Amino acid sequence: MRLSIPRSARRLLLALPLLLGCRANAQGSTPARVGTTPASTSSARKPTLVLFLTIDQFGSDYFERYGGNLTAGLRRLRDEGAVWMRGRHDHAIAETAPGHATTMSGRFPVRTGIASNSQGVNTADAPLIGSSDAGASPFRFQGTTLFDWMRAVDPATRALSVSRKDRGAILPIGRARTDVYWYASNGVFTTSTYYRDTLPSWVQAFNAQQHPLAYAGKSWTPLLSDDRYNEPDTVLIESGGRDFTFPHRLAMGRDTVFRDIRDTPWMDSLTLAFALEGVRTLGLGASAGRTDLLAVSLSSTDAIGHKYGPDSKEIHDQILRLDRYLGAFLDALFALRGTDNIVIALTADHGVAPYPELRSPYYDNHGAQRIDTRNAWRVAYAALKAAGMDTAAVENDDGFRVRDRAAFTRAGVDPDAIAALWVRELRQLTGVLRADLLRDLAQADTVQDVIARRWLHMLPVDGAVRAVVTPKPFGYYQGVTYATHGLPHDYDTQVPVLFWGTGIAAGRRAGEARVVDMAPTLAARLGITPLERLDGRALPLAP
Numbered sequence: 001m002r003l004s005i006p007r008s009a010r011r012l013l014l015a016l017p018l019l020l021g022c023r024a025n026a027q028g029s030t031p032a033r034v035g036t037t038p039a040s041t042s043s044a045r046k047p048t049l050v051l052f053l054t055i056d057q058f059g060s061d062y063f064e065r066y067g068g069n070l071t072a073g074l075r076r077l078r079d080e081g082a083v084w085m086r087g088r089h090d091h092a093i094a095e096t097a098p099g100h101a102t103t104m105s106g107r108f109p110v111r112t113g114i115a116s117n118s119q120g121v122n123t124a125d126a127p128l129i130g131s132s133d134a135g136a137s138p139f140r141f142q143g144t145t146l147f148d149w150m151r152a153v154d155p156a157t158r159a160l161s162v163s164r165k166d167r168g169a170i171l172p173i174g175r176a177r178t179d180v181y182w183y184a185s186n187g188v189f190t191t192s193t194y195y196r197d198t199l200p201s202w203v204q205a206f207n208a209q210q211h212p213l214a215y216a217g218k219s220w221t222p223l224l225s226d227d228r229y230n231e232p233d234t235v236l237i238e239s240g241g242r243d244f245t246f247p248h249r250l251a252m253g254r255d256t257v258f259r260d261i262r263d264t265p266w267m268d269s270l271t272l273a274f275a276l277e278g279v280r281t282l283g284l285g286a287s288a289g290r291t292d293l294l295a296v297s298l299s300s301t302d303a304i305g306h307k308y309g310p311d312s313k314e315i316h317d318q319i320l321r322l323d324r325y326l327g328a329f330l331d332a333l334f335a336l337r338g339t340d341n342i343v344i345a346l347t348a349d350h351g352v353a354p355y356p357e358l359r360s361p362y363y364d365n366h367g368a369q370r371i372d373t374r375n376a377w378r379v380a381y382a383a384l385k386a387a388g389m390d391t392a393a394v395e396n397d398d399g400f401r402v403r404d405r406a407a408f409t410r411a412g413v414d415p416d417a418i419a420a421l422w423v424r425e426l427r428q429l430t431g432v433l434r435a436d437l438l439r440d441l442a443q444a445d446t447v448q449d450v451i452a453r454r455w456l457h458m459l460p461v462d463g464a465v466r467a468v469v470t471p472k473p474f475g476y477y478q479g480v481t482y483a484t485h486g487l488p489h490d491y492d493t494q495v496p497v498l499f500w501g502t503g504i505a506a507g508r509r510a511g512e513a514r515v516v517d518m519a520p521t522l523a524a525r526l527g528i529t530p531l532e533r534l535d536g537r538a539l540p541l542a543p
Contacts, residue, residue, distance in 0.1 A: 052294070053347075063496060066319045071324070071327070073325070077346055081344070084513035085508060087347065087515065088494050088495065089515050090454060091110075093109070094351065096120075096165060096168060100170075101113075101114035103515060103518060104147070105145045110460055111143060113140045113143075119140060121137060121140070125139065129197075130186075130199065132186075133185050134166075136170060137170065138170050141170075146293065146519045147159045150291060154291070162180075164183045164267050165182055172295045181274070181278075185258060189274050206274055215264070217249065220265065221246055221247045238308040240482070250264070262300075265300050265304070272325055275294065278294075279333065301322065305352050306483055311354050311361065343500070350495065356370055368472075368476070370476045370478045371429050371469075373477065374478075377422070380421055389407055399465045423467050433451070435467065436452070438465065455468055470487065474489075499525075517539050520537055521539045
């Protein structure tokens with residue numbers, strides 16, 4: 001089966017999931033074959049469009065693990081791009097919000113102000129347009145991003161950022177007020193009043209077609225034949241013990257479809273279709289005298305990874321479908337703007353750990369265990385009460401977080417003294433690698449002590465979080481019922497760092513590459529200067 005680009009590029013992305021629902025033969029198929037023009041040339045012409053792709057929860061090992069079944073977009077970028085397969089985030093809490101804030105800022109979370117999902121974008125001060133979901137804005141984000149640097153050189157520069165998640169759309173762009181949209185639970189792409197008062201006509205027209213309803217009652221079945229998958233489809237721990245085997249059928253109910261499509265590969269296809277419509281309508285990349293920016297964050301891998309785990313047949317099939325969707329998207333984008341006019345960057349916001357109860361064939365998690373921090377909190381709360389304080393003065397958020405510093409001042413209590421009791425109790429747990437006061441981490445040798453370095457790249461020493469705990473590798477906290485991430489270990493922080501386009505030499509690259517290096521690398525490729533001091537450095541791209 002082979003797709004050609006129809007007259008409407010957007011229709012290609014919307015139709016693709018239905019076409020891919022057909023079971024491929026044992027040899028596989030190339031349903032969205034992309035072109036063969038090599039990315040590396042002697043020219044370094046200025047592009048008219050920079051595409052920054054972030055795949056949520058896409059560990060770099062997926063490229064190698066599923067590489068034999070990749071045929072389209074991911075394969076093209078991997079084979080024709082400059083690829084650091086062992087790129088990494090060098091911060092501790094490997095989550096969506098801090099990861100996305102890092103991608104185009106070139107700075108660690110301690111400087112962007114985005115330290116975790118809970119301390120991310122949601123606020124009642126920026127309600128959504130046409131949705132009752134939580135309001136969102138970049139009110140916590142500090143500093144500038146690649147888009148600010150581009151616009152400082154050319155005020156006519158345009159940008160579009162799109163994601164299923166609010167934080168995935170908002171944080172790569174930073175504080176700039178531009179076209180930023182995400183998917184809401186009532187089945188529409190929307191934005192908040194931080195950016196505008198009403199949705200533009202092209203967004204309203206896209207939403208009016210109610211594309212999610214096309215998937216009501218449809219079943220997600222494996223793309224390829226069973227012999228192309230190594231993973232079992234009978235793992236009870238997946239999906240909370242419900243709906244853990246193929247096929248996975250979406251219900252017919254309108255509200256249910258709007259909600260549940262987020263846990264399927266089809267959400268990525270809708271996101272890419274929306275992004276493509278935005279490129280066409282806004283004229284991104286259409287002017288030879290201007291470089292525009294398109295940021296696309298694809299969230300289905302994260303949703304499916306959380307629900308079924310990184311060792312599942314579902315995540316394997318998701319990556320294969322994403323490969324095809326991305327291939328169709330790139331075909332359509334190149335048809336609109338031309339391959340020589342586009343530079344692409346690709347990375348992920350974090351990796352993932354398998355369920356600790358499963359012995360993974362891909363990860364060395366044989367010693368994984370869960371930890372229960374409740375006794376440490378009981379000890380801390382008892383000390384607060386003994387000092388005449390309310391236990392609400394602290395909370396379990398990213399570690400030992402002080403919510404009410406004034407309460408400590410009134411009681412004459414040093415917050416670190418209570419945090420030290422918390423640390424002492426945690427260090428007694430067999431599943432804990434280490435527990436530390438932030439002030440002690442500040443004295444560590446951050447060249448040799450990777451964990452200390454990542455925590456210091458995450459949190460300010462004088463901030464609200466006074467102490468942190470690091471479980472042993474592949475450990476989970478007690479009570480977590482889904483596959484997850486968020487620790488400072490390599491499997492959670494290791495992601496691909498990839499660049500593709502004219503003037504970029506293809507090939508696997510050795511040496512260190514961090515996600516904070518991506519924005520300065522793109523700035524160097526565009527010949528522009530960042531507006532502030534960065535944590536990252538420009539990587540070598542030229543032939």
